[in-house]
Amino acid sequence: MKLTKDQVKKVAKLANLPLSEAEEEESAEQLSKILDYIDQLEKVDTRGVEPTYNVTGNENVMREDEIGESLSAEDALKNASKTKDGFFVTKGVFESE
Amino acid sequence: MYKPVIGLEVHVELNTKSKMFCNCSADYFGKKPNTHTCPVCLGLPGALPFINKQAIEGCLKIGLALNCTPAEESLFERKNYFYPDLAKGFQTSQYRWPLSVKGWIDIEDKSGEKKRIRINRAHQEEDTAKLMHQLGNSKTQETSNNENITGIDFNRSGVPLVEIVTEPDFTDSSQIRDYAKKLQQIFRYLGVSNADMERGDMRLEANVSVREVGNEKWDVRTGKLPPYRVELKNINSFRFMVAAVEYEIKRQIELLEAGRDDELRQETRGWDENKKITYVQRSKEEAHDYRYFPEPDLPEFRVQSSEFRIDDIKKGMPELPWMKAERFVKELGLKISDAKILTEETELADIFEKLVKIGREKEIEPKVLANYVVNQKIDLLNKDPNQIIDDIKSKSVGIISDEEELDKVCREVIDENGGLVQFYKRSLIPSGDEIKKGNPNMLNVLIGGVMRKTQGKANAGLVRKILEKLLNG
Numbered sequence A: 001m002k003l004t005k006d007q008v009k010k011v012a013k014l015a016n017l018p019l020s021e022a023e024e025e026e027s028a029e030q031l032s033k034i035l036d037y038i039d040q041l042e043k044v045d046t047r048g049v050e051p052t053y054n055v056t057g058n059e060n061v062m063r064e065d066e067i068g069e070s071l072s073a074e075d076a077l078k079n080a081s082k083t084k085d086g087f088f089v090t091k092g093v094f095e096s097e
Numbered sequence B: 001m002y003k004p005v006i007g008l009e010v011h012v013e014l015n016t017k018s019k020m021f022c023n024c025s026a027d028y029f030g031k032k033p034n035t036h037t038c039p040v041c042l043g044l045p046g047a048l049p050f051i052n053k054q055a056i057e058g059c060l061k062i063g064l065a066l067n068c069t070p071a072e073e074s075l076f077e078r079k080n081y082f083y084p085d086l087a088k089g090f091q092t093s094q095y096r097w098p099l100s101v102k103g104w105i106d107i108e109d110k111s112g113e114k115k116r117i118r119i120n121r122a123h124q125e126e127d128t129a130k131l132m133h134q135l136g137n138s139k140t141q142e143t144s145n146n147e148n149i150t151g152i153d154f155n156r157s158g159v160p161l162v163e164i165v166t167e168p169d170f171t172d173s174s175q176i177r178d179y180a181k182k183l184q185q186i187f188r189y190l191g192v193s194n195a196d197m198e199r200g201d202m203r204l205e206a207n208v209s210v211r212e213v214g215n216e217k218w219d220v221r222t223g224k225l226p227p228y229r230v231e232l233k234n235i236n237s238f239r240f241m242v243a244a245v246e247y248e249i250k251r252q253i254e255l256l257e258a259g260r261d262d263e264l265r266q267e268t269r270g271w272d273e274n275k276k277i278t279y280v281q282r283s284k285e286e287a288h289d290y291r292y293f294p295e296p297d298l299p300e301f302r303v304q305s306s307e308f309r310i311d312d313i314k315k316g317m318p319e320l321p322w323m324k325a326e327r328f329v330k331e332l333g334l335k336i337s338d339a340k341i342l343t344e345e346t347e348l349a350d351i352f353e354k355l356v357k358i359g360r361e362k363e364i365e366p367k368v369l370a371n372y373v374v375n376q377k378i379d380l381l382n383k384d385p386n387q388i389i390d391d392i393k394s395k396s397v398g399i400i401s402d403e404e405e406l407d408k409v410c411r412e413v414i415d416e417n418g419g420l421v422q423f424y425k426r427s428l429i430p431s432g433d434e435i436k437k438g439n440p441n442m443l444n445v446l447i448g449g450v451m452r453k454t455q456g457k458a459n460a461g462l463v464r465k466i467l468e469k470l471l472n473g
């Protein structure tokens, strides 16, 4: 299966990845190969096999509603590239809220 | 003739102690930013989520109260999108396997007219971080020039959120009000959320379109909806939401009437409170493609299983407002209107029941109690129940119409007001018949004196007659 450049552009946009023209070409090629590889699975006969979403086989694993320790604000913000007044800082977003 | 077709999505934050998938405190309101975080709710690589059992129970309780069927199997999925309020790059939500499906709830308008709203689903998800658009005067350490920045506080990230989606069954904004009020009442009865809209515990989104009556193509009952839908989103006040819905209905009808159907698009609109209009936020072309897929880090639910029994959750459900009201009517003989008022809040209903108990010992009927509490607008939450009973007791003894008793009190008042009585007697003007007329203001003062002595329980007409007999002769 060959991915079109438009499809690559769309996927890149959804993944928030800025791609150069050359990278788009390259990704189209690579992603197509990955899809071909995965397509081999289509050959397996899965009639009568229940879909699996989780490989652990666990069910209903839950915890009680109890408060534990959180990070200090200092630790939480330690790796942030920009902070201000205890907030993480990002480029302005006006779209909502 | 056009008819609005409106569906609602309500998000409600659960009041659990900890967050949905980690042990951080879920109580974020008014707290210092980024003090309730951990690798899970900050979306750090390798962190693994762990489901809060009480949140799942809260979500299931909401579903049950809305007459939904709990799903036999339920799964979390990743809703993928990029936005600064979402550190992981996806929101852990539910899509194909929600916890509760297909329910209904009856709402009532002011006249008591009932309308059934179908519930599509009630599912569990997590809240996002809070974005702050006004951060001081926007100067960071690295840059000296004023730049456009947004602050992020992850205290709210991962707080349990339940989303309730209706079918497009609303036809006007007053029904939205009735529905939101009903949900709020249910959440509070269940004790799963404070449901405070001002604080953002409860948020509304509306899908609004308009169809022409008689236009078979767009019939809700046959599932054929208008070919567009305007989503009203990010409106953080209930009042603004109602205004936005009303504006949208008007705007859409005007476009349809002008034959400009093509201008009605699938789009997201917000509310501009200054201009009192809705405006486009995101058009269909840019609409998100969420690429949902099952969350591999979380196990599946089987709601009916040995560890997790829906029957136990059902047993733990409180009596809901409409059930309570019905019981008050059946068992206590209350008027339905009184029963509804007394069951509006669960605390109110509890105090009333306590009152009924005390009242029974003092032979006061529940119906009399209800009448008194509702008519006199008694503040049950702040008044001592015994005092209320005493008040009713003294009032319900009723009006004194015993002439002998009143005659005694009248004579007392006359004795105590010698001066006034003399003036009154001088004011008497002979009229045609035997009884003379005196100054009515002075007489009223004397009647008032009798009323005071009897705590307002004297039959006023009788008092007047007795006083005139004693003084006017």
Ligand SMILES: [Zn+2]
Pocket: B019, B022, B023, B024, B036, B037, B038, B039, B040, B041, B042, B158
């Ligand atoms: Zn956390």
